[in-house]
Amino acid sequence: MLVAVGLAVAALATVVVPAVVERALDGLAANGATVELERMLPFGDGDGDGDGDGEPGVADGLLPSGPVSPYADVPAIAGLEPDLLAALRAASDAAAIDGVEVVVNSGWRSATLQQAMLDEAVVTYGSAEEAARWVSTPDDSAHVTGDAVDVGGWDGAAWLGEHGWAWGLCQTYANESWHFELRPEAVGGACPPMASDPTAAH
Numbered sequence: 387m388l389v390a391v392g393l394a395v396a397a398l399a400t401v402v403v404p405a406v407v408e409r410a411l412d413g414l415a416a417n418g419a420t421v422e423l424e425r426m427l428p429f430g431d432g433d434g435d436g437d438g439d440g441e442p443g444v445a446d447g448l449l450p451s452g453p454v455s456p457y458a459d460v461p462a463i464a465g466l467e468p469d470l471l472a473a474l475r476a477a478s479d480a481a482a483i484d485g486v487e488v489v490v491n492s493g494w495r496s497a498t499l500q501q502a503m504l505d506e507a508v509v510t511y512g513s514a515e516e517a518a519r520w521v522s523t524p525d526d527s528a529h530v531t532g533d534a535v536d537v538g539g540w541d542g543a544a545w546l547g548e549h550g551w552a553w554g555l556c557q558t559y560a561n562e563s564w565h566f567e568l569r570p571e572a573v574g575g576a577c578p579p580m581a582s583d584p585t586a587a588h
């Protein structure tokens with residue numbers, strides 16, 4: 387009996403694991419590289435004091451341990467514009483009722499963190515022009531003003547893409563399915579048209 391159960395578990399594992407991996411890879415391919423980039427950035431230990439010495443840390447909005455709840459007590463969440471944060475929390479509560487978890491991969495960022503991400507993106511994408519399609523400058527980024535939030539996981543972003551308008555939460559760039567900003571007029575029924583990417587919005 388135990389052997390049979392063991393075999394059944396093993397058989398299940400061989401079916402389930404590849405599906406999960408495949409889905410994760412599909413998600414990456416469909417959603418681009420920004421979220422992964424944020425997790426992989428070589429920020430060293432980060433002194434976290436946000437003093438602009440080029441070492442971004444938690445105080446700069448970095449989430450070194452990965453995604454957090456919209457209710458987390460960290461600068462990346464606390465720095466969000468209050469109306470955006472309230473909308474995000476209300477929407478995430480509604481998503482939870484649907485059985486979907488909405489987490490935050492990146493919220494408010496200091497100019498230091500944004501610049502570090504841009505520097506890294508230039509290396510990753512090979513040119514400043516291509517990097518600008520994925521990571522804005524500190525002057526242009528809505529994350530630096532607390533007006534943008536990058537959500538996950540893939541289910542959470544998809545849920546918000548479908549239902550977020552009811553709270554004025556809109557995907558603003560066609561190439562960033564995880565990036566949401568507050569568009570209060572959307573509460574009337576629909577989000578405004580998206581820009582193709584951040585360079586097209588400026």
Ligand SMILES: [Zn+2]
Pocket residue numbers: 529534535536562564565566
């Ligand atoms: Zn974003």
